[in-house]
Amino acid sequence: MSSRGQQPLFILSENNERTKGQAAQDSNIRAGKAVANAVRTTLGPKGMDKMLVGSSGDVTITNDGATILNTMDIEHPAAQMIVEVAETQEVEVGDGTTTAAVLAGELLSEAEELLDSDLHPTVIVEGYHEAARLAQEAIDEQVLDIDLDDDILEAVAESSMTGKGTGDVTAEVLAAQVVGAVQQVAGGDRIDREDIRIHTQTGAASSATELVDGVVLSEEPANANMPRSVEDATAAILDADLEVRTSEADAEYKVSSVDQLNAAVEAEDSELRRYAETLTDAGVEVLFCTGDIDDRVAGYLADAGILAFESVSSKKSKSLAKATGAKHLGTLSDLDTEDLGTVDSVSIQTYGDEEAAFVDGGTETDYVTLFVRGSTDHVIDELERALNDAIDVTIAALDKGGVVPGAGGTEVAISDHIRSHAAGVEGRKQLAIDAFADAVDALPRTLAENTGMDAIDALVDLRAQHDAEGIAGIVSTGRSGEIGDPVEAGILDPAAVKREAIESATEAATMILRIDDVITSE
Structure with a gap:
């Protein structure tokens, strides 16, 4: 072998x-x-x-x-x-x-x-x-075996923040704001974490942190002449551009006289003016637009006393819908009073070179924002992390098995x-x-x-x-x-x-x- x-x-x-x-x-x-x-x-x-x-x-x-x-x-x-x-x-x-x-x-x-x-x-x-x-x-x-009342939840939130950088404000104060935010949006079988957001702004002590019954926007008004604040206003959310409509076909128009040019300009201006008139007739006082707003439309809206914001992100627009009760509109032709929402107030605040718009939906709103202040970026970053943890543990205590x-x-x-x-x-x-x-x-x-x-x-x-x-x-x-x-x-x-x-x-x-x-x- x-x-x-x-x-x-x-x-x-x-x-x-x-x-x-x-x-x-x-x-x-x-x-x-x-x-x-x-x-x-x-x-x-x-x-x-x-x-x-x-x-x-x-x-x-x-x-x-x-x-x-x-x-x-x-x-x-x-x-x-x-x-x-x-x-x-x-x-x-x-x-x-x-x-x-x-x-x-x-x-x-x-x-x-x-x-x-x-x-x-x-x-x-x-x-x-x-x-x-x-x-x-x-x-x-x-x-x-205890009831998870506000005192218990505040203890949970405070425990999660103790030892973390909270600036000059105690964890106890922030814990009360966190629990207030969670209780504001609590409803049904489960709390939606996305209904609580944090908006940061440097330039003040962390003790200036506050709870807003609604949304804080970093967008500025579409026109400088628009009102800086409104109260008890009707709001609309539009998922479209307020600009001159363009043809999808690749067409070429020949203008042979000044009259034709003036007629074209007037037709275009009339179309833009109708946008503002439609919103005004519907009683809209605040407009949140996810698309672009033509400067001329913004001017007409300002003349009508309407406060408008353009290029609002889809995520923020969803938040605004929860805060105001307004529905998303595809076009102004779909505008119906049942699609409109309400806000207790909208106010523009200035912080150095930056502005923030506070959209207050009232105490019955389903969306809240913690407006977080801090003296430096490092402080505010750590404070934001601490608050996020506190929000999460408070929700976990309520939704996932007690403390x-x-x-x-x-x-x-x-x-x-x-x-x-x-x-x-x-x-x-x-x-x-x-x-x-x-x-x-x-x-x-x-x-x-x-x-x-x-x-x-x-x-x-x-x-x-x-x-x-x-x-x-x-x-x-x-x-x-x-x-x-x-x-x-x-x-x-x-x-x-x-x-x-x-x-x-x-x-x-x-x-x-x-x-x-x-x-x-x-």
């Missing part, structure tokens, strides 16, 4: 790089941990800010996890998975991005020790998924619940479940570190008070913190934020752990 020599078989080109086995796992875990560590110090009310400087010199100062991770130029594929965790958290519930990223990093760190102890990745993944299920049970048990204790209280309950059930799990999977609980403990431990407390002592005291009273958290006091009742301190988080953080962090960590071969092509 003949034998054949075994020759090595190369299936990849020389331009490919391949990392296998433990080397691949170590690389991925280190990358994931590095991303989590990049945002760890921003967690909690005493978290620090990061200064992010772009290649063009633009500067962003923030402690928002999603903003930090999205701005960083991250190339490692495993690290990008942690960034995706933050992005998912931001999209789904609007807050908790740092929590999710830190938890994912801690799960990888705990898994690293288990792998060094020869625990198979599949066993770790199974244990993590079982622990995540137990964590969801613990969150459900922590949901407070739970904050300040690390829910995380302590989660780790305690997981450990109490881990003892009943046979085999090596129990080690992974216990490791998951240790990873969750890293969240209150990090809160303690960022608050200036001793992390180990704080965690021991948290567990002791939780065992004794059933609830314990790290309550920030002045420059430090203490162990207390987060509910009594008014520190509340939406349950949905905790659920999403557990789910997304677990999925990312287990996906990374299952990778044992990295092939890079050039």
Whole structure:
């Protein structure tokens, strides 16, 4: 019988790089941990800010996890998975991005020790998924049986903004405005997040931030002679140009006399004048036009006392429809009084070289705007991020399952619940479940570190008070913190934020752990 020599078989080109086995796992875990560590110090009310400087010199100062991770130029594929965790958290519930990223990093760190102890990745993944299920049970048990009135919602909004840059105005004041905005548009089975917008304007202290029952436009009036303000006015929204109609055919007209020219000009002017007359006859006092308005039409509208805005974006026009109750018109020939809306007032305000139009639809409007002020672009950017988070968590509390204790209280309950059930799990999977609980403990431990407390002592005291009273958290006091009742301190988080953080962090960590071969092509 003949034998054949075994020759090595190369299936990849020389331009490919391949990392296998433990080397691949170590690389991925280190990358994931590095991303989590990049945002760890921003967690909690005493978290620090990061200064992010772009290649063009633009500067962003923030402690928002999603903003930090999205701005960083991250190339490692495993690290990008942690960034995706933050992005998912931001999209789904609007807050908790740092929590999710830190938890994912801690799960990888705990898994690293288990792998060094020869625990198979599949066993770790199974244990993590079982622990995540137990964590969801613990969150459900922590949901407070209380009415979500304005005071509770303001506590939720304030908790999300505490520690973020809010300028000279307290988070408590902004929280009241956020809840007012959410309650204004609340109706039916679900709150439409798009019904609450933020309009920013530099040039004043953040305490000048106000809630507008309607829309704020950056567009200026179509004619300088138009009124600067109107009250109790009838409004129309037009999706068309107010210009001379042009023929679609490529026609050429020959004018042989001055009379013919004058007749053509008069016909054109008559057409433009009819636009203004049609609007005037219908009782329109404010016009929002998504198309262009001819200068002559704008002049006729001004003569009629009509305030008109041109080139309004389709997104803003939809907002105006909700704020005023007006319907979109394709042409003026479709104009009917039933298609018109009303506004309590429209006023043009000047801010330096810029103007803003405040379209107030009244207290019954289905659309609101937070008009945010700040002294600098950096301040106003961070304030906008804080308010967006506050709006999202308030809606999440109302729409997605209530609220739970904050300040690390829910995380302590989660780790305690997981450990109490881990003892009943046979085999090596129990080690992974216990490791998951240790990873969750890293969240209150990090809160303690960022608050200036001793992390180990704080965690021991948290567990002791939780065992004794059933609830314990790290309550920030002045420059430090203490162990207390987060509910009594008014520190509340939406349950949905905790659920999403557990789910997304677990999925990312287990996906990374299952990778044992990295092939890079050039």
